[in-house]
Amino acid sequence: MHGQDNMDANLSELKDIVGNQHVLLSKEEQSGFVEDWRKRYHGVARAVVRPKSTAEVSKVLAWAYRNNVAIVPQGGNTGMLGGAIPSTRGDEIILSLTRLRTIRDVDVTNDAIVAEAGCTLLEIQEAAEKVNRLFPLSLGSEGTCQVGGNIATNAGGLEVVRYGPMRDLVLGLEVVLPDGEVLEQIYRLRKNNTGYDLKHLFIGAEGTLGIITAAALKLYPLPKTRVTAIAGLASPEDALVVLGIMKEEFGARLSTIEILSGLEMQLTTKHCGIIAPLQSEHGWYLLIELTETIANDLLTEHFATALHKCIEDGVVEDATVAQNNSQRAQFWNLRHMVAEGNNAAGRVLSHDTSVPVSEGARFIRRVEAAFAGSSDLKLVFVGHIGDGNIHAVAIFDRAKVPDEIFEEKAKEVSSIIFEIAIGLDGSISAEHGIGLSLRDRLKSYKQPREWTLMRAIKSAFDPKGLLNPGKLFAPETSADE
Amino acid sequence: MHGQDNMDANLSELKDIVGNQHVLLSKEEQSGFVEDWRKRYHGVARAVVRPKSTAEVSKVLAWAYRNNVAIVPQGGNTGMLGGAIPSTRGDEIILSLTRLRTIRDVDVTNDAIVAEAGCTLLEIQEAAEKVNRLFPLSLGSEGTCQVGGNIATNAGGLEVVRYGPMRDLVLGLEVVLPDGEVLEQIYRLRKNNTGYDLKHLFIGAEGTLGIITAAALKLYPLPKTRVTAIAGLASPEDALVVLGIMKEEFGARLSTIEILSGLEMQLTTKHCGIIAPLQSEHGWYLLIELTETIANDLLTEHFATALHKCIEDGVVEDATVAQNNSQRAQFWNLRHMVAEGNNAAGRVLSHDTSVPVSEGARFIRRVEAAFAGSSDLKLVFVGHIGDGNIHAVAIFDRAKVPDEIFEEKAKEVSSIIFEIAIGLDGSISAEHGIGLSLRDRLKSYKQPREWTLMRAIKSAFDPKGLLNPGKLFAPETSADE
Structure with missing residues (x-):
């Protein structure tokens, strides 16, 4: 579908849309875009295009549609699976959303923030905090990753146990369809039951159905109390028991519960020069955080009591509750540094x-x-x-x-x-998506009919197959598609 | 598509599938099925079929597909907009899900319950409570409405402010497609990012894309403390101020906040013989409930203090906090009886x-x-x-x-x-759906492209147009479709 003819497409029209300096053609200019941050996926792009507004995105897509040019959307390029990297054919355009960076509205009464796709997750979190609200998505890459990509990949992260993944945090979307039409659904409504919920199709679709240009996102009360602990345990079975106890004792207050194996702790403390949080070594560790939306001086004590009870019951070997923000930051630092610890090993x-x-x-x-x-x-x-x-x-x-x-x-x-x-009735991808990396495996794990329905949806939304081709689905040329 | 030929279809084959006594043909037998509970929509059915299992639903749909017979799925028949009532043509089959009534699993560790479509909402709530969990969907009709219908219409109700509508409570679905194939997606996973999320298409689709036969639903910690108050106010503007204060003070604990106009209160107390909860009359009322998943003896006092502050600030005129369960039930009874008060007036x-x-x-x-x-x-x-x-x-x-x-x-x-x-950037249907009643209006409130995409999805899932025809969309014969 998007074969040779697109090489004739006139790039000067693209320059007219976004401005000369935002159509990147040279190898040097494209270097941060054609490979992923871990340098595992290497593509070739005909151009990197950087529109500054939804209107410009719309024009770029209309141009690509007329000229049968494939588009690879890209946010902060922090993905793990190559979903934002072009193929090596060199006939695709990378559509960078980085310049769509306006927070259009911080709407305290509706507990909503309306932000463009290129805003970083951190910018959203900070804008929320300024008005005493929480935007609860929290990832290691939050300073770099962009909210459009977070939505397109249904990002997860560190507070899903309390707030759910990105999918649960979206109120409405603005999406540019493959022919350039803008689907305007930036609803701030908490309830809207009027037909099929298209928003949920775009969330997690990895840019294969439309380009997300802006979103209305849910805000939550800002926690006034945060208490964090590290526990050492003998086994992952005990970790599940502790999870049950924490849910029982603290209900919705349980906002993070992360497990680390003993070796993970060793590698991270050793290679990152972090002091071990507990005196002796343990087979397994839990990082647990409770949050309260009201001030609660008793929560630390209550938490310590619960952990002490776990020790008495033999499901926790040792535990320490952070006594101040600096110690809390130290515990979290440990969790954030694991990738560096692993890479060094x-x-x-x-x-x-x-x-x-x-x-x-x-x-x-x-x-x-x-x-x-x-x-x-x-x-x-x-x-x-x-x-x-x-x-x-x-x-x-x-x-x-x-x-x-x-x-x-x-x-x-x-x-x-x-x-x-x-x-174990599980999934091959929980929070990273499919991208290039898992695309060929995915089909074998799906009921064939589910695959057929996904294909039919793709055809209905993107009949020319121009949006992020080869991601999620293998290229259409493969015999068994 | 489903014209005359279906009248030749052999009903004896249906009887072979579900048993003779579960194919209802006489007017008397069909009386509870062909009109809605408020007796506003009157249809004619060729038969009411009552399968007892997913396998039987699958066979009935395969039969209907072969014979081009249209299917109208029906749960507890408590809908407001005629979505479960057949047309007057008399060539449709009502598929009653009432006999799919097994709670397949109450899974405490995963905070999940797996239930068949015909279970009443109350049965789900009670099964959850038995294991110290909450299933938070709460509706006036909960003793009669069925969970399959709740999902197909994305039901809302009384605790959405805390827990969200039905859409937010579904982990996975089992759905029978129009040709009888069973899509098996009863996941209990909290995270699964493997392609388009088909589940969200079926939720709120009002039976036009597939027949939901079972679902895995989320359970929550059972509140150990519930505190309920009624407040009298001068204006709906003040009600919004109080909403803001309650969110600020109590965060996620705010699980219900319902407004009633003064006349609504008068009609309900008068026609239903309920004692007015406050001594004098007010222009507006709020029913507010806070819930806590841990025991908290101080919450009542804290709530009373916050309400007292609202009175001092002039945004509440009078308020009373329920002192015991009987008074709490009285407050809720008032809310549940409004329809009867209105109907009497x-x-x-x-x-x-x-x-x-x-x-x-x-x-x-x-x-x-x-x-x-x-x-x-x-x-x-x-x-x-x-x-x-x-x-x-x-x-x-x-x-x-x-x-x-x-x-x-x-x-x-x-x-x-x-x-x-x-x-006001709102929606014509928040929690009741579209059904027959709003179908002709809906299109004019949608962006044309959204409508086209909805139509394309319908065609991809139900190419013969056999599932709940005429609901959500007008019949395909209309000229402008």
């Missing part, structure tokens, strides 16, 4: 599976067992035990697994981990 | 518009102004001010508006109210 292959929350420990045990004899890799586990989304991270010994065999090894390891997740 | 025309929460008072004022001079009707207002979903209820004087002119009058009145809601 070897070549990293991370996974983003999910299982039902109740199966979290079983998932860990089965992955451990599957690689128990391996001398090629070490396993660490880190992630969101309250959501059943525990990242199994394989750290390969670079000496034993040289570059030339890494891809093959990685594929084998991932297949085993995916099968374990699926065997 | 005249012929009722209710509306289910929504506006941004901040526009709630403006919406009320504009509706009041639009009918200020009318001698044909009285206006009362009741509903969910925390969601911007305030039901404007016109009560017609039966003497002045006799039956023969009622429909025409009703149409005029509704048009005015809808235009006011739309003028």
Whole structure:
């Protein structure tokens, strides 16, 4: 569909739309756009186009539609799976949303913020905090990732157990369709039951159905009390028991509960020069945070009592509650630095599976067992035990697994981990999406009819197949599509 | 598409699938199915079919698909807009889901309940409560309405301000597609980012895309403390101020905030023999409930203090906090009885518009102004001010508006109210859906492209147009479709 003819398309028309300096053609100018931040996916773009407004995005898409040019939308380029990187064919245009950076409205009465796609997550969080509200999505990359990308990939992160993923935080969207028409649905309504909810199709569609240019997002009361603890445990089974106790004791106040394996803690403290939070070493750790939207001086004490009870009951070995903000920041720093700890220890292959929350420990045990004899890799586990989304991270010994065999090894390891997740009624992607990386595997994990329906939706929204081709779905030329 | 040929379809094959006694053919047997509970919509069915399992639903749909027979799914038949009532042509089959009544699993560790479509909402609530969990959807009709219908119409109700509507409470669905294939997506996962989220298309689709046979639903911590108050106020503007104060003071604890106009209170207390909750009369009332998932003896006192402060600040005239469960039940009884109060006062025309929460008072004022001079009707207002979903209820004087002119009058009145809601960036249907009643109006309030996309989705899922034809969309014969 988008073959050779697009190479004739007149780029000077694009320059007329966005301005000469916002059509990037040289290799140097394009360098931050054609590969991902981890430098695993390398593409070639005919141009990088940087519109500054929804109107300009609309014109760029209309131009691409007329000329059968494929468009690869890109936000902060912090994705893990290559979803924002063009193919190597060189005939695609990268549409960077970075200049759509206006926060259009901070609407306290409606607990809503209306922001353009290129605003960073941090900018949204800060704008909310200024009016005494919380925007609860929280990710390691929040200073760089952009809200349009967060929506297109249905980002998850650190407070999903309380507030849900990005999908749950969207009130309305403004979306540019492949032919340039703007679908204006920036509703601020809390209830609207008038037909099919198109918004939910665009969320998590990874730019394959339309380009999200702005969104109305939900705001929440800003917590006035935050209490954070680190607990050391003997097993992931105990971690699930502690999760149950925390939910029972604190209800909706439980806003974060992250698990780290002992080796993950060792690598992070060692390679990042962080002081271990507990005196002795433990097999497993939990980072737990409670938040309260009212001032509550008793919460720290209440939390400490609950943890003490866990120690008496033998499900926690040791625990410490942060006594001040500096100590709290130290605990969180540990969680945020795990990727650096892992990278220092070897070549990293991370996974983003999910299982039902109740199966979290079983998932860990089965992955451990599957690689128990391996001398090629070490396993660490880190992630969101309250959501059943525990990242199994394989750290390969670079000496034993040289570059030339890494891809093959990685594929084998991932297949085993995916099968374990699926065997527990889980998913191969919990919060990172599909992108390029998982696209070829995805189909085999879907009921064929679901796949057919997804394809039909794609055709209805993007009949020419111009939006982010090759992402989510394999290219349409493949025989079995 | 589903013309005459379907009359040849062999009903004996249906009897083979569900059993002779579950294919209802006589007028007497069908009487509870072919009209709605308010007796406003009257249809004719070729048969009412009552399968007992997903497998039987699948066989019935496959039969209907082969024979081009249209299917009208029906749950508890408590809908407001005729969405579950067949046309008068007499060639449709009503598919009653009432016998799919198994709660398949109450899964405490995953905070999930898996229930079949025919379970009543009350059965779900009770099953959750038995394991110390809350299923938070709460409606006046909860003893009769069925969870399949609640999902198909994305029901709202009394605790949306805290927990969101039905859409937010669904983890996964089992759906039978028009040709009988079962889409098995009863996920219990909290995170799953693997392509388009089909679940959200079925939610609120009013049975036009597939038949929901079972669902995995979210459970929440069961509140251990509930405190309820009634406040009398001078104006709806003050009600919005109080809403802001309650959110600020109590955060997520605010689980219900309902507004009633003074006349609504008068009619309900008078016609239902309920004692007025406050000593003197007020222009407006709020029913406010706070819930806590932990025991909190201080909440009542804290609530009373906050209300007292509102009185000092002049935004509340009088207020009373329920001192025990019996008084709490009395307050709630008042809210639940409003429909009976209204029906006793005249012929009722209710509306289910929504506006941004901040526009709630403006919406009320504009509706009041639009009918200020009318001698044909009285206006009362009741509903969910925390969601911007305030039901404007016109009560017609039966003497002045006799039956023969009622429909025409009703149409005029509704048009005015809808235009006011739309003028405030609102919606014509917040929690009741579209059904038959609003179908012809809906299209004019949608961006044409949104309508085209909805139509394309309908065609992709139900190419023969056999599922609930004429609901949501006008029949395909109409010239402008």
